[in-house]
Amino acid sequence: MASKLPSHSEYVIIGGGIIGLSIACHLTRLGHRDVLLLQRDQLTCGTTWHAPGPVTQLRANETMAKLAQYSSELFRDLETLTGQATGFRQTGSITVAATQYRPKELTRGSSMGRSFGLDVEMISAAEAQRRFRYSARRSQYHYCILMSAACLPGLRPSTGFFTRGDIL
Template structure:
């Protein structure tokens, strides 16, 4: 995995910013990347440790497009396209590999459910083939297929390395002007009333590992 030194800001966080993201895992770095892609430039990301040092590196990195809801299907399709082009954009590996996936059924009821889900997937442009146990066995030879009722094959599914993917997103965000600060922990937040109606967080207190503290 690539070392992230070249992706982070060595200085303390700025005194102010339009948008502050707390957490440098895959979610935080993805939000930073996409905000920058939409034209936001005054964005700061704060991570209390190192990028990916939280739960992100525990993830398996499996990317499956078979979902019951249209919004999730569209999101996963977008993600697979993004992972494929992010390496060329940033020069960092994401570990993305389009290897396909199998979902198997051992009962008729489960097979009916898979067929319904496959129909939904196809309706949203996802390649999803209903196949026989024998066809599933040819795709995955070490699998026992004698007790299967059938399966579905999604050739567009794949896997990625969550940590590498996060660093690529972080570099893409920083290339567009996002400030990323590691070793900076948020210690408090102050809400302020705006127009007498809504209360929004307007001030964040932070402290770095050297004991330096400040507000943003």
């Protein structure tokens, strides 16, 4: 579909991947209306298309964790704001301690996450199995893991994910 481009625009964004779309979204949310986004092909068909997957929030410092929280909240609300299906699902996640050293690391990460305002809790392997039952039937959204009694998982309920092609 060919359309005539405007001769000028206050804001011209080149690239319709996650960064270009985010800039356009934030500019329009701030009230700017003269925003032009240029993309050579379908939106999100470049490197963004190759990077679907988990949208986690636990980061190494509070600033990055808050940015990740903001992003997750925006992704959650984007469909309502735009009327465009995004494919974003908030399912939570379980991180499994598969070695004897990992429980200590997960305990520290869990504590750090709570200090950043994340909903994080440590649960036993039995509780993880109860909450996240293994199914031999795989869907495009869930891949389940059977955990041994030696595993100590951490759960992050606000974690979400995108699947390929659902980013826009």
